[in-house]
Amino acid sequence: MKKKVVTRFAPSPTGYIHIGNVRSAIYPYLVARQAGGKFILRIEDTDRARYVEGATELIVETLKWLGLDWDEGPGVGGDNGPYFQTERTDIYYEWGKKLIASGRAYADTTPAEKIGEYREKAKAEGYPFLYRNYRPAETPEWEVGMPLRFKAEPKNYEYHDEVMGDLKMGEETQDDFILIKADGLPTYNFAHIIDDVTMDVTHVIRGQEYLPSMGNYLALYDALQIERPIFVHLPHILGPSGTKKLSKRDGAKSVTNYRDEGILPEAMLNFLACLGWNDGTEQEIFTKEDLIEKFRLDRIQRASARFDEQKLVWLNGQWIRKLFVENPEELHRRAHEFWDEYAKDTTDERKNIIMSIIYDRLKTLADLRGMTRYFFVDPEVDLDMLLQNKFLKKMSEEELQNLLQAAVKKLETVEDWTPENIRTALNELLIETKTKPPVLFSPIRIALSFAPFSPALPETMEVLSKEVVLARLNAVIRALSNER
RNA sequence: GGUCCGGUCGUCUAGUGGUUAGGACUCCAGGUUUUCAUCCUGGCAAUCAUGGGUUCGAAUCCCAUCCGGAUCACCA
Numbered sequence: 001m002k003k004k005v006v007t008r009f010a011p012s013p014t015g016y017i018h019i020g021n022v023r024s025a026i027y028p029y030l031v032a033r034q035a036g037g038k039f040i041l042r043i044e045d046t047d048r049a050r051y052v053e054g055a056t057e058l059i060v061e062t063l064k065w066l067g068l069d070w071d072e073g074p075g076v077g078g079d080n081g082p083y084f085q086t087e088r089t090d091i092y093y094e095w096g097k098k099l100i101a102s103g104r105a106y107a108d109t110t111p112a113e114k115i116g117e118y119r120e121k122a123k124a125e126g127y128p129f130l131y132r133n134y135r136p137a138e139t140p141e142w143e144v145g146m147p148l149r150f151k152a153e154p155k156n157y158e159y160h161d162e163v164m165g166d167l168k169m170g171e172e173t174q175d176d177f178i179l180i181k182a183d184g185l186p187t188y189n190f191a192h193i194i195d196d197v198t199m200d201v202t203h204v205i206r207g208q209e210y211l212p213s214m215g216n217y218l219a220l221y222d223a224l225q226i227e228r229p230i231f232v233h234l235p236h237i238l239g240p241s242g243t244k245k246l247s248k249r250d251g252a253k254s255v256t257n258y259r260d261e262g263i264l265p266e267a268m269l270n271f272l273a274c275l276g277w278n279d280g281t282e283q284e285i286f287t288k289e290d291l292i293e294k295f296r297l298d299r300i301q302r303a304s305a306r307f308d309e310q311k312l313v314w315l316n317g318q319w320i321r322k323l324f325v326e327n328p329e330e331l332h333r334r335a336h337e338f339w340d341e342y343a344k345d346t347t348d349e350r351k352n353i354i355m356s357i358i359y360d361r362l363k364t365l366a367d368l369r370g371m372t373r374y375f376f377v378d379p380e381v382d383l384d385m386l387l388q389n390k391f392l393k394k395m396s397e398e399e400l401q402n403l404l405q406a407a408v409k410k411l412e413t414v415e416d417w418t419p420e421n422i423r424t425a426l427n428e429l430l431i432e433t434k435t436k437p438p439v440l441f442s443p444i445r446i447a448l449s450f451a452p453f454s455p456a457l458p459e460t461m462e463v464l465s466k467e468v469v470l471a472r473l474n475a476v477i478r479a480l481s482n483e484r
Numbered sequence: 485g486g487u488c489c490g491g492u493c494g495u496c497u498a499g500u501g502g503u504u505a506g507g508a509c510u511c512c513a514g515g516u517u518u519u520c521a522u523c524c525u526g527g528c529a530a531u532c533a534u535g536g537g538u539u540c541g542a543a544u545c546c547c548a549u550c551c552g553g554a555u556c557a558c559c560a
Contacts, residue, residue: 010560011560012559012560014559014560044560046559046560047559047560049559050559050560108558112558115557115558123485126485126486127485127486128485128486128487128556129486129556147558148558149558164488164489164490167488167489169487169488170487172486172487173487173488173556175556177557177558178557178558179558180558181558182558183558185558187557187558187559187560188559188560189560192560206560207554208488208489208490208553208554208555209554209555209560210555210560211488211489211554211555212487212488212489212554212555212556213555213556214488215487215488233489235489235490235553235554236553236554238553240495242495242552243552243553244553245553245554274496274497275496276496276497278496278497278498280498280499281498281507282498282506282507282508284507284508284509301496301497302489302490302491303489303490303491303553304489304490304552304553304554305495305496305497306495306496307495307496308495308496308509308510310495310509310510311495311496311508311509311510312509313509314508314509314510315509317522321522358521359522360521360522360523361520361521361522362521362522363521371521389519391519423518426518427518430518436518437518437519438518438519439519440518440519441518441519442519442520443519444519445519445520446519446520449520451520452520452521453520453521453522454519454520454521455520455521456517456518456519457518457519
């Protein structure tokens with residue numbers, strides 16, 4: 001019988017999840033869901049020095065936001081727990097003892113300074129440092145509190161990686177490495193293998209920085225006589241300069257930063273999944289369901305990809321439009337926290353109307369703040385914006401003033417303030433003033449909003465109300481005459 | 485330095501022996517929207533890292549070189 005697919009995301013709680021490492025959560029999730037298997041969240045918290053309070057919550061929050069639900073792990077439990085490595089020490093000790101019994105692990109009380117000396121010596125003599133060349137002759141019986149070291153028996157290993165293909169690890173890649181530290185906690189190198197086997201994990205999906213350690217891991221699977229899982233090593237995501245892998249040290253933003261900047265989780269998931277993966281077609285927009293259906297491990301790119309925020313923003317614009325068309329209520333809900341503080345006293349109904357005329361100009365939800373402020377408060381009159389406009393540059397201030405004056409007079413006559421009536425009035429005005437559309441409508445648009453973008457004029461005017469429209473036009477007329 | 489991985493438009497990529505090397509983002513131009521943005525159409529843009537082979541034919545197969553990245557912890 002074929003084994004049930006089990007994948008996992010196993011972050012260490014040392015801070016937020018950034019763009020560079022979230023793919024190692026997305027891909028295992030997709031693999032598990034596609035196969036109808038399980039996706040486990042495991043917290044690798046054995047490094048007490050780098051442990052950050054609250055980091056687990058941050059991880060949970062990020063995964064939830066992206067829509068990556070897990071079947072076992074913090075918050076949901078499961079039969080293979082605990083899901084925090086610090087709570088699993090008995091399991092590691094048990095497996096460590098197996099290795100001691102088979103002669104493949106030994107207690108190593110060599111002081112760090114001594115190891116440092118060996119390393120220096122090897123470096124000075126110009127050959128690679130391998131601890132197994134300095135293995136102590138006599139070792140005490142192991143007990144918790146002593147470092148436990150793997151005893152390498154180097155071999156040539158071959159293995160298959162779903163992304164990288166068939167690979168070899170020579171003897172020089174295998175060494176005596178620490179399994180359990182002096183603080184009684186296991187190292188990643190040991191713990192992840194024990195956890196994976198005890199949790200029946202079938203696919204190890206992680207960043208390719210672990211590739212050079214594969215010799216040691218393969219040796220461990222071998223010594224423990226456990227079956228190797230399927231290996232999937234993901235290429236790195238590079239920062240904007242393209243020269244370095246994205247990392248917190250170099251200011252990589254957290255996934256939730258993008259949420260706060262108005263990126264939709266659907267867009268983020270879509271973007272990240274397609275950074276270094278594609279289905280071979282020209283499709284660009286993928287829903288989570290599309291991804292679950294179409295994702296294939298063997299189509300993951302081998303080369304590192306650069307993170308391009310511009311494309312993310314474009315994709316987000318696509319998703320905002322898609323969401324408005326398919327589920328406007330949901331878009332309104334998501335937009336809720338992004339409205340300008342000036343809008344706090346505005347009814348949801350009015351906000352929804354504004355959204356319906358502005359949504360196709362939004363690239364991020366955060367654009368809402370700057371792009372809709374003039375609906376709530378009178379904008380500051382900025383005559384330069386008016387006078388520098390490409391259609392109005394040639395006009396004198398007097399001409400501009402007359403034009404706006406004419407607009408006021410015309411709009412005053414509109415009784416029933418509907419977009420249709422406004423449109424009709426503006427069209428008549430076009431004929432009466434003998435001007436071209438850009439020349440007439442640009443100053444009106446600018447006078448009403450003083451914003452770089454605004455929706456169609458009649459709709460904007462309707463939402464603003466007749467009184468506000470007339471007041472703003474008059475304010476600009478006054479400003480122009482003061483200027484003269 | 486040793487080991488490992490990689491290398492197609494500026495960026496993300498399609499491509500597995502025969503293609504005018506295709507698409508997307510960005511940028512530019514035109515059009516629609518009576519303005520801006522959206523949207524549509526078109527354009528710029530890769531001598532497929534370089535040099536050798538193999539072959540009638542190579543981005544695709546082989547070798548070498550170069551360049552880039554990762555990793556060499558009682559971190560993960």
